[in-house]
Amino acid sequence: MVRNIRFNNVHTHTAQDISDYKPIFHSKEMGRVIVNKVRDNPSYKPNVIYSDLESEFSVNMTYKQAWRAKERANQIIERCPKDSYILVPWLCQRISEAIPGTFTSWECTDDMRFKRVFVAYGCSIRGFNNYCRPILSIDDCHLSGNYKGTMLGATGYDANHGLWPLAYGIVSSENDDDWHWFLNLLKHILDGRSVTILTDRHPSLKKCVRDILALNTTHGVFGII
CATH class of the missing domain: 3.30.420 (Nucleotidyltransferase; domain 5)
Structure with a gap:
C-alpha cells in the first residue's frame, strides 16, 4: 500500500508560546551543572538550588528534584558510595x-x-x-x-x-x-x-x-x- 504524505510548512506557534516555553531537565543533568557550586559550598541547600536554576535557566524544578541534583553533584565530587x-x-x-x-x-x-x-x-x-x-x-x-x-x-x-x-x-x-x-x-x-x-x-x-x-x-x- 502506498501512502502520500504532504508536508505543510506552516508554523502555528505564536511568539507568546515560545516565550512561555520552559525547558525541563533531569536531576542528573542538573547535578553536572551545579557541581562546581556544590564543591565550593557543601552546604548549598536544595531550596536555594532550585531557585537559582529557575532564575538562571528557566528550569521548572521541585525541592525533591533539587535535592537529587545535589546528591548527583556530590557523587561526581566524592565518587559513588560503593567505591x-x-x-x-x-x-x-x-x-x-x-x-x-x-x-x-x-x-x-x-x-x-x-x-x-x-x-x-x-x-x-x-x-x-x-x-x-x-x-x-x-x-x-x-x-x-x-x-x-x-x-x-x-x-x-x-x-x-x-x-x-x-x-x-x-x-x-x-x-x-x-x-x-x-x-x-x-x-x-x-x-x-x-x-x-x-x-x-x-x-x-x-x-x-x-x-x-x-x-x-x-x-x-x-x-x-
Whole structure:
C-alpha cells in the first residue's frame, strides 16, 4: 500500500508560546551543572538550588528534584558510595594504628566484594574489661539506604548506669553464620571475662550465644538481669 504524505510548512506557534516555553531537565543533568557550586559550598541547600536554576535557566524544578541534583553533584565530587568499600582494609589498618589495642576484622567474597566487618576500639575494650559491669546487651539494627545490610552491636553498662559501646559489625543479615562470626570475635576481645548476655532471644542469636559464649556467660532478656 502506498501512502502520500504532504508536508505543510506552516508554523502555528505564536511568539507568546515560545516565550512561555520552559525547558525541563533531569536531576542528573542538573547535578553536572551545579557541581562546581556544590564543591565550593557543601552546604548549598536544595531550596536555594532550585531557585537559582529557575532564575538562571528557566528550569521548572521541585525541592525533591533539587535535592537529587545535589546528591548527583556530590557523587561526581566524592565518587559513588560503593567505591568506598575498597577502602575497608585500609580503614581497619589505620584505626588499629591510630588507637592502640583496637581489634578489627573484615571479610570479602570470592569475587572480592565486601562481605562483613567487625570493629572494637582499644579504649572501649579496656574500659569494659576493667571498669564496666559484666553485662552485655547484644542486638541488631537493620540498615536503610542503597546497600541495606545489618549492624550487629554489643553494648555494656558503666558504673553510672550509662551505655558503653564495646563493638559493632556490619553484615549482610541477621543469620546463624553472621552471628556466629560476630560472637566469635566478641569472645576474643572479652579475654575470658564472665559476662551476662542480654538479648531479644532471636533464634539465631540465642543458638550462637549458647554455642560460643556458653562457657563464660549467662543469658537473659532485655530489661531483666
